[in-house]
Amino acid sequence: xxxxxxxxxxxxxxxxxxxxxxxxxxxxxxxxxxxxxxxxxxxxxxxxxxxxxxxxxxxxxxxxxxxxxxxxxxxxxxxxxxxxxxxxxxxxxxxxxxxxxxxxxxxxxxxxxxxxxxxxxxxxxxxxxxxxxxxxxxxxxxxxxxxxxxxxxxxxxxxxxxxxxxxxxxxxxxxxxxxxxxxxxxxxxxxxxxxxxxxxxxxxxxxxxxxxxxxxxxxxxxxxxxxxxxxxxxxxxxxxxxxxxxxxxxxxxxxxxxxxxxxxxxxxxxxxxxxxxxxxxxxxxxxxxxxxxxxxxxxxxxxxxxxxxxxxxxxxxxxxxxxxxxxx
Amino acid sequence: xxxxxxxxxxxxxxxxxxxxxxxxxxxxxxxxxxxxxxxxxxxxxxxxxxxxxxxxxxxxxxxxxxxxxxxxxxxxxxxxxxxxxxxxxxxxxxxxxxxxxxxxxxxxxxxxxxxxxxxxxxxxxxxxxxxxxxxxxxxxxxxxxxxxxxxxxxxxxxxxxxxxxxxxxxxxxxxxxxxxxxxxxxxxxxxxxxxxxxxxxxxxxxxxxxxxxxxxxxxxxxxxxxxxxxxxxxxxxxxxxxxxxxxxxxxxxxxxxxxxxxxxxxxxxxxxxxxxxxxxxxxxxxxxxxxxxxxxxxxxxxxxxxxxxxxxxxxxxxxxxxxxxxxxxxxxxxxxxxxxxxxxxxxxxxxxxxxxxxxxxxxxxxxxxxxxxxxxxxxxxxxxxxxxxxxxxxxxxxxxxxxxxxxxxxxxxxxxxxxxxxxxxxxxxxxxxxxxxxxxxxxxxxxxxxxxxxxxxxxxxxxxxxxxxxxxxxxxxxxxxxxxxxxxxxxxxxxxxxxxxxxxxxxxx
Numbered sequence: 095x096x097x098x099x100x101x102x103x104x105x106x107x108x109x110x111x112x113x114x115x116x117x118x119x120x121x122x123x124x125x126x127x128x129x130x131x132x133x134x135x136x137x138x139x140x141x142x143x144x145x146x147x148x149x150x151x152x153x154x155x156x157x158x159x160x161x162x163x164x165x166x167x168x169x170x171x172x173x174x175x176x177x178x179x180x181x182x183x184x185x186x187x188x189x190x191x192x193x194x195x196x197x198x199x200x201x202x203x204x205x206x207x208x209x210x211x212x213x214x215x216x217x218x219x220x221x222x223x224x225x226x227x228x229x230x231x232x233x234x235x236x237x238x239x240x241x242x243x244x245x246x247x248x249x250x251x252x253x254x255x256x257x258x259x260x261x262x263x264x265x266x267x268x269x270x271x272x273x274x275x276x277x278x279x280x281x282x283x284x285x286x287x288x289x290x291x292x293x294x295x296x297x298x299x300x301x302x303x304x305x306x307x308x309x310x311x312x313x314x315x316x317x318x319x320x321x322x323x324x325x326x327x328x329x330x331x332x333x334x335x336x337x338x339x340x341x342x343x344x345x346x347x348x349x350x351x352x353x354x355x356x357x358x359x360x361x362x363x364x365x366x367x368x369x370x371x372x373x374x375x376x377x378x379x380x381x382x383x384x385x386x387x388x389x390x391x392x393x394x395x396x397x398x399x400x401x402x403x404x405x406x407x408x409x410x411x412x413x414x415x416x417x418x419x420x421x422x
Numbered sequence: 423x424x425x426x427x428x429x430x431x432x433x434x435x436x437x438x439x440x441x442x443x444x445x446x447x448x449x450x451x452x453x454x455x456x457x458x459x460x461x462x463x464x465x466x467x468x469x470x471x472x473x474x475x476x477x478x479x480x481x482x483x484x485x486x487x488x489x490x491x492x493x494x495x496x497x498x499x500x501x502x503x504x505x506x507x508x509x510x511x512x513x514x515x516x517x518x519x520x521x522x523x524x525x526x527x528x529x530x531x532x533x534x535x536x537x538x539x540x541x542x543x544x545x546x547x548x549x550x551x552x553x554x555x556x557x558x559x560x561x562x563x564x565x566x567x568x569x570x571x572x573x574x575x576x577x578x579x580x581x582x583x584x585x586x587x588x589x590x591x592x593x594x595x596x597x598x599x600x601x602x603x604x605x606x607x608x609x610x611x612x613x614x615x616x617x618x619x620x621x622x623x624x625x626x627x628x629x630x631x632x633x634x635x636x637x638x639x640x641x642x643x644x645x646x647x648x649x650x651x652x653x654x655x656x657x658x659x660x661x662x663x664x665x666x667x668x669x670x671x672x673x674x675x676x677x678x679x680x681x682x683x684x685x686x687x688x689x690x691x692x693x694x695x696x697x698x699x700x701x702x703x704x705x706x707x708x709x710x711x712x713x714x715x716x717x718x719x720x721x722x723x724x725x726x727x728x729x730x731x732x733x734x735x736x737x738x739x740x741x742x743x744x745x746x747x748x749x750x751x752x753x754x755x756x757x758x759x760x761x762x763x764x765x766x767x768x769x770x771x772x773x774x775x776x777x778x779x780x781x782x783x784x785x786x787x788x789x790x791x792x793x794x795x796x797x798x799x800x801x802x803x804x805x806x807x808x809x810x811x812x813x814x815x816x817x818x819x820x821x822x823x824x825x826x827x828x829x830x831x832x833x834x835x836x837x838x839x840x841x842x843x844x845x846x847x848x849x850x851x852x853x854x855x856x857x858x859x860x861x862x863x864x865x866x867x868x869x870x871x872x873x874x875x876x877x878x879x880x881x882x883x884x885x886x887x888x889x890x891x892x893x894x895x896x897x898x899x900x901x902x903x904x905x906x907x908x909x910x911x912x913x914x915x916x917x918x919x920x921x922x923x924x925x926x927x928x929x930x931x
Binding site for chain 2: 294385
């Protein structure tokens, strides 16, 4: 390391970066570049994770949610190590003359240097704008060295599908959602939105809503080796919506897609089933009535973008999370 | 069990749409091909159409369902923008399309439409909800509405709504007549008059800008604002619509509807709630507060124009009278500028300058709020770089490059105090990258869900006609010396003079 990493150095480098981008894009028509920033997104990742993949996801997200992206690549080990570089991701929207650019700061820090990195991270968040922390590994969720950074965050985003045993992890999330400073979000929950929407559409018919008090069981079908967090979410969501203690069954079935494969709501002999049949196609069966719809699998960038688009509390998620930790 | 669906999640799910059928009159026309079908397909591609949905097209041309589907497929190939045409989705969308051929004057057409509606109600579970969309010549509106009524289609198992496109009449009397005719079949609450300008995201954003921010509304009045300029400029000519345009003209085609709606959104009082009734009350109230010009005031406050030939970018551009379908001595206005005053406490004395025209230098629609100059500027001429210190200016850009710009005065870097205007820009596309729905997507969804906030109510239509009618009458009684502006310029000199008399000038967008 040649010189101490300070917020001032990083911000100065950003300033120089914008000056050079501005010069490079100068044209006789004077279109230039537009610096866009509506929030700060801090991505916490293992150093050995492919940087290009993270950059690609953040680049896609930026086009819907322009942000100052800070990628913190965390190196295992007790040796102090801290360095940074600044770059920009630019794109030209269709039919527009002017390029739009978002800045990206990449910080590499060893575990031992995280306490030094933490005040830097707080200082380089874009002023007066929301801060989201995206934990790309379960081990970064609630990391003590970053406690003060977490308290600055408006939103802490995890993906419980990465957790080895989802039940204790979901209980931790429920604890953090109930008491933590920032609003907790889980991309696993985001990924089941389409399943939930399909179930909700079925009950748009007032006559079918009469069936809700008579539901006796919910079966969630998945193709994972162990029951995934998404299955727990769906079962808990149905129970929380019905306001009853609804027995749930998790069934491993042959994979058509990946993850959730179907849901069956039982009311005595009557069943309502929603199951993936091929690719993105989902078959809905309500008694003898059959219809087909689509449930495309969303990319990581789409899931993250959805969460960044939600600014306030998510009462349905919070209620479901509480139900997950109570029931399972 | 309560009435609400406990599985709904308004934060994350798309807005719930009831099952319904849409019956499009004039389904072989340009609007259906260019706007309606691309909008419906885009909604389908985003899974926003309800599962129980069907569209029935009708027009005079004899077509089978399959031929109609083929035509719509061709239209999507040509006009679908931003959303890819997916074969699987198209096949599923096409299965919801049907066609009934017939003339709007033939009562049997409505009987057959009724049969088809009953059929799709059974097959697609549309719940008997029907949106009748009149994409017809305005002269056919009354006949079509009466036909729908006579066949008993205005009532059914579900709701029945009627959507009509502007122009809503060609003057105040005909607008009233039309409203009365439609009112004999549908209640006012079921009539949806489309002004697609109100469906534009940036026009809707005016509400958010004005009423969700604390800093602008306190200065949004005559004490701080000196003038408002609303510009809707088109670089193109009549593009094959010469015959239609000859009947309409710029004042009827743009100012009476689009620009007055934009003006009412800029000038209205804050509604108590963001609900159709409250918002439309305030818009109508603003329009009713606009001073109606006396005949002798028209010459000073309204300027007509018609473009003449010019050479632009190395190509010869014909004058309006040389366009196909246009009479060589046409008196149609292709440019109109008016000065309007709102007679209420908020806006008394503040001129609203509205202008629109064809073959202007560039396509742009924006609103410029000119703030009053600082009451006292302690800067000498030398400090201001020898130029007059321009008042602050807020520009709301509707198209293209939607966004906001605030121009204000800043010190130039360097020794001493030298001033220069600078601009602070907000670009919609830079802060919200997601695809913006087209105005027709927004408005169709609203009509299906029963939200009429962005539709124009009968009283607002009549108030708008009342505003422009003295101008129309005055211009109709004169033989103008046209052309009076060259294609590719910002309009006739008289329009500039209209502002100069008040010490103002048009800005160059």
